Every structure is written in C-alpha cells, then in structure tokens.
Amino acid sequence: MERTEVSFDIETIPLTIRQYIKGATIYDSSCSENAKTLFVSGEERAFLKISKRGSLEREYKMTKFLHKHNVAPNAIAYESGLDYDYLFTEAVSGENGTAVPHIENPSKLACVFGEYLKMLHSLPTEGCPYGNRTNELLNEAHIKGIDLSIMNEYNYSAIDNVIIHGDYCLPNILMDNFSFKGFIDLGYGGVGDRHYDIYWGIWTLNYNLKTDKYKDIFLDAYGRNDINDDGLNYFTKLIKLTD
Template identity: 40%
Template sequence: MVRRPIQINTEDYPEKILSYLEDAKLYDSSCSPFAKVIFIDKNEGFYLKTAEKGTLKREADMTGFFAAKGLSSEVVEYISLDRDYMLTRKISGEDCTYYRYTEQPEKLCDTLATLLRKLHGESFEGCPVPDHTAVYLDTVEKNYKNKCFDLSYLDSSLGKLNADEVYKYVFERKHLLKSDTLLHGDYCLPNILLDDFVFSGFIDVGNGGIGDRHVDLFWGAWTLNFNLKTDKYRNRFFDAYGKNLVDLEIIKLISAIECFG
C-alpha cells in the first residue's frame, strides 16, 4: 500500500477527527481520483477517507456490516458535512499486492478463491444494501445514457462490440442475475489484507451488498490477470472456488455490465 508523507491544514477537518490528526505522522495513501485517503500513524493506526458529500455513506454502512462479522475494520467515525469523512482502524497485515504474496501466485490464487467462497457463504441478514443487482443495473442505464463506458472490460470471447451492442447484450440477459449472495463488490488484490497468508480483513466494500456471486468472481479473475500480468490463473481460481458454482456465460455478462461501471 503506497504511503507518501504529507502535511495538512487540520482546520479543514471536522472537530471530532482532530484528536486523531494532532501530533501524528500523516501519509497520503490515495489510489483513486474520487477520494483522498490519509494513513494516520498514531496508536494502532487509522485511515481517514474523504470524498464528495454523500458518496461514502454506502461504504460506511457496508464496512460497519462487514466489521460486525469480523470481516473488516471498525468505522470509528462517519461524518457528512461539506464533504464525507470516514475514519477506520488499520487492519493488520499487507494487501495482496505485497511482493511476498505475488511471488507465490498459486497460493495467492487459491487463498483468494477460498476466502471468496467463505464470504459468499456468510449470512446477509440485515445487509444495508439489500438489492445490489438493481443498483448495479441502474448504473448501466445511467452511464449508457451519458456515454460513459470502457470497453476494455469486455470478455474477449464476445468479439469487438461497440457500446450500443454491449448495452443490448446486457439488456437481453440481465434477467439472469440473482440477488442471493453477500458480495464484496470490488474483489481485487489491493482490497484483501492478509497477515502471512492468514486473512485479516476486507477494505473498500462500498460496492458490496446482496447480489450475484459472479460479480466478485469476475473481479477475482480480473485482478489476478491484471496484477500478476497473466491470465493463466483464471481457471485455477474458478476451480478452487467451486467450478460447479461458476457460470461462464454470466461471467461474460458481468464483463459487459462492467463496461458501464
């Protein structure tokens, strides 16, 4: 996880958070243009995430839900003023892009699959996002109308389609999606923390909820390809998860949906 030393003006932050920032070493740990993440090196460590007003509410709710199951970090504060502020405790270990993990790709692949299968077996009673699938498809509609898309996510087996053709593909098959599984929503190596290959916790669960397991399966296969620079672990990942639970046609559908993600 990248950490660059920074200095900030504490007057720009809510009073409830000041005691965590004062006399602490601060590091920029941001990896997205849409949110700023500061690592607060104080006591056991904290992460402070800030973004546009209202945009962290779902993440705060889902993080709290995961934390109650021992799957994520405690949300110390969630404050929505001119901007959103979410303060969480540091989770021990390193994320899965750490070289000690990527140097053992087979073990990493199997670990990701095993952890995902376990997550998908968790009860979702009380989940604050009860219909991820509806939200997921609403995003497709919105971004298609706004001509916001990235066709690089499309499964290569579908050939070269334009945005209209991809949208048509999604529209004709969206009924295949289920809402019967607790999802991470962004199941990628940087969002899974391990301590010597022992699970520590998930982060960045703001896209999670009750939805179709193939969303996480798609991202698990995608991240292994992206971060390890090879697609050779794709089938191994699906096999380790449970090949009988993986529908490759729905994986293709998810790839099309993610073009409008």
Template identity: 40%
Template structure:
C-alpha cells in the same frame, strides 16, 4: 499499498478528528481520483478517507456490517457532507497486515490465486441477513442505463478478454439478460488484490466495501479473475482461482453478463 509521507491540513478536518490526528505521522495512501486516503499513525493505525458529499454513505454502512462479522476494520467516525460543496469523511481502524499486491503474495501466484478463491467462497457463504444494501443488481442496472444514455463507458479495461465488439452490443446483452443475476449472496463489490488484507497469508480484513451488498456471486468472481490477470500480468491463474472457489458454482454466461454491465460502471 502506497504510503507517502505527507502533511494533513488539520483546519480542513471535522472538529471531532482534529485532536485525534494532531501530532501524528501521516501518509498519503490515495489510489483513485474519487477519494483521498491518509494513514494516520496513531492508536495502532487509522485510515481517514475524504470524498464528495454523500459518496461514502454506502461504504460506511457496509464497512460497519462487515466489521460486525469480523470481516472488516471497525468504523470509528462517519460524517456525510450535506451541502453540494462539502465532503464526506470516514475514519476506520487499520486492518493490519498488507494488501495482496505485496511482494510476499504476488511472488507466489499459485498460492495467491488459491487463497483468493477460498476467501471469496468463505465470504459468499456468510449470512447476509441485516445487510444494509439489499439489491446490487438493480443499483448497477440503473447506472448502466444512465451511463449508456449519456455515452459514458470504457471497453479498454477488459480489452484482452473483451467479448463485445461495441458498447451497443454490450448494453443490449446486459439489459436482455440482467434478470438472470441473483441477489442472495453477500458481495465484496470490488474483489481486487488491493482490497484484501493478509498478514503472512492469514486473513485480516476486506476493505473498500462501497460497492458491496447482496447480489450475484459472479460479480466478485469476475473481478477476482480480472485482478489476478491485471496485477500478475497473465491470465494463467484464472482457472486455479475458480477451482479454489468451486468450479461447480462458476457460470461463464454470467461472467460475460457482468462484463457487459461493468463496461458502463
């Protein structure tokens, strides 16, 4: 996980956070253009995230839900930006440990793939009762339609394994088969190595849960296989991941359906 020493502009923070962040070492941990993330070295470690107004509402809810189950870090503060120019702010406790891109884990890829599989199966066996986000499938399909109609898509992310020749083919496949996806499994929503925290191989937390909710297990299975290929620069551990999860639960047709949808997400 990236940690670059930086200075935090306290005047830009909500009043409730200024004293908390005052006189504390701060590190930039941002990894996307959609959000800024800082590690604040205070009270055992805090993560502060800033993003466009309204964009962290779902993540705050899912973070809190996972925290109640002992699967994610505690949410300490959330404020939604009400105006168009304002920002969302989300503060959580640091989970402890390191994410799965750490050398300890990527240098033992067989064990990493197996750990990814067993952790995901354990998550998917959790009771989703009370989950604040009930239908990931419908939410995703609406976004797929919107982005297809506006010409927003990216087929390069899956180019090594992409099974669709054109975005039109992918969209048609997604719309035609979307009803096959279930909505009865508690999903992480972005099941990638940077979003799984371990401490000497012991599970600590799932983080970055803004795409989580109830949906079809194959969404997480797809991204688990993708991240092993992307981060390890080989697809050699895909089968080991699926075997650790439970090969009897993996349907290749549904993985292809998730691929078709993700091109537009």
C-alpha cells in the same frame, strides 16, 4: 503501500474525527484520484479517507456491517460536511494482495483469493444495508443508454443472494503471509450476484499477474459447483458495456 509524511491542518476536519488524530503523524497513502487517504500514526493507527460529499456513506455502512462478521476493519467515525465526506477506519495489520510476498507466489495467491471470496459469499445477508446490487447495476446501465435486451442472449437471470464486495481486486484484500486479515474499500458492496465479484477476481489476477494462467486455480478454489458459466458470461458482458 507507499506512505509519505505530510503536514496536515486538522482544523479542516470535523471535531468528531479531529479528536482521534491530535498529535499524530500523518502520511499520505492515497492510491486513487477520487479520494485522499491519510494514514494516521498516533494513539490510533488508522486511515482517514476524504472524498466528495455523499461518496463515502455506502463504504461506511458496508464496512460497519462486515466488521460485525469479522471480515472488515472497524469504521470508527463517519462525517459528511458541506463539501466532503470523512471516513475514519482502524488500520488492519497485513499487506494487500499486490504486495511482493504475495505476488511472488502467484499460485498460492490465486488459491487463497478464491477461498476468501467464497468465505465472503457465504456470509448471511440479513442486515446488509444494500440489498439490491444487481438492480442498481442494471439501472446504471439503463441511465447510460444501454439497451439491456442484448443481455437476453444469455440463459441467465441475475439474482441478489450473496454479500458481494463490489470491487473484488487484489489491492482490496489484506493478508499477512496469505493469512486473511480483512476486506477494504467496500463502497460498491451489498447483496448481489456472486458472478459480479468472480468476474473482477479473474480480471485483477490477469491485470496484476500479467497472465491469465491462474484463472483456473482461482475458480477451483472458489468452487466450480457454485459458478454458472452463463452467469459469468452475463456479468462479463454487463461490466464491459458499463465500465
């Protein structure tokens, strides 16, 4: 993960977060056009994410929820200002799934990537702040003017019954030599249908490894008995229509 030391005026951020970064060295660690991510190295080793107002509340709530299950970092503070949201989370040790030590062993990577997804989907859903992820996705499709009757070609009814990440891609899992450390960037998560995450798991392996040869390792590690082919086809179609 590239980090570039930057000068940063801490007076521009809310007081509740300013107290944590006073005197710290700040590095730009952004990897998205939608948010500025700063690595804070001081008394706290943490990340400060800054994005448009209202855009980080879900990530904050999902991170707090999953931290209680020891699979996400601690969300230390969240503030929503006039123009921007500010999310301050602890820095978890380890590197993401695209780090060289992980990519250099693609078979092992695909295997643990499937195992850790199954672990996430096995968590209890009670207390999750977002309980209808599939309905949200279908509503988004409807707003975009997509005729959802075309989904009837699949003999599958999408359900909300597991905790999903919502953006299950290799950059969003932290590991130390394949040992799980935490899930990050949880702003699309909630209680949803497992096949949504499974689709993105297949996609990211293809994209980051530049081949589809590790798909079966991933699916075997997740557990074929819990994968419905029609369900996977359903979400493959839905995502391609809405992405």
